[in-house]
Amino acid sequence: MAYxxxxxxxxxxxxxxxxxxxxxxxxxxxPCDQNQCLLxxxxxxxxGRFHDPACVVDVGEHPFVTKPSFIEYRLSRIISxxxxxxxVAGWVFTPKVDVSDDLLLRxxxxxxxxxxxxxxxxxxxDLNKHR
Numbered sequence: 693m694a695y696x697x698x699x700x701x702x703x704x705x706x707x708x709x710x711x712x713x714x715x716x717x718x719x720x721x722x723p724c725d726q727n728q729c730l731l732x733x734x735x736x737x738x739x740g741r742f743h744d745p746a747c748v749v750d751v752g753e754h755p756f757v758t759k760p761s762f763i764e765y766r767l768s769r770i771i772s773x774x775x776x777x778x779x780v781a782g783w784v785f786t787p788k789v790d791v792s793d794d795l796l797l798r799x800x801x802x803x804x805x806x807x808x809x810x811x812x813x814x815x816x817x818d819l820n821k822h823r
Contacts, residue, residue, distance in 0.1 A: 695780035697729050697773045698722055699823070700790040702754065703780070707733065707767070716756050718791050720800050721816075722823040723773045730817055731771055732799055735764040747802030755789050763799055766808040770816050 699722045707715045717731040737743050737760045747763040779785040791799065803809050803817045 695777045695787065697776050699729075700793070700796050702756070702788040702791060703731070703776070704756070704786040704788055705731075705733075705779075706784065716754070716788060717769070718796070718799055720796065720803065721820045724816075724820045724823065727773045728770050729773055729776075730813065730820065731769045732763050732765060732803070733767050733769075734761045735767075736761050744802075744806055744808050746806035746808075747798050749795070749798075753795055754791055763802050763806075764808075765803060765806040765813070766810065768803075768809065768813045770813065 697719050699719055701719045703717050704714050705717050706713055716734040718734070719729045720732055721730045723729050734749060734757065735743070737748070743762040744765060745762070746765060749757050749761045749763065751757055751760060776785060780787060800817070800821060803814065
């Protein structure tokens with residue numbers, strides 16, 4: 693059975709070189725009329741380095757989050773759900789446990805609160821947030 697993207701779903705996806713280049717992404721919308729969805733990415737907070745304060749995620753708020761983290765809205769992706777399903781089938785993307793309803797709400801709220809959300813992402817979310 694093909695993987696179906698839905699709001700709250702998380703995926704471990706390549707986003708850079710080597711094993712360090714795998715990041716957790718979360719679908720914050722259900723598929724739109726063009727069969728696309730919006731994914732945001734988690735990133736670890738590193739001491740002495742700036743991080744976007746719009747949505748900080750504490751250890752344990754998701755089983756994959758083992759270090760204090762934040763959502764890096766500037767790296768959000770609007771992606772074809774068909775592409776996601778193919779990458780899951782080909783073992784390029786690895787599904788993980790869904791986020792809680794409370795964490796999803798915080799991820800979504802951060803899209804509008806962040807100074808780093810690209811305008812295209814902001815507009816897409818504004819049109820599709822009630823799906």
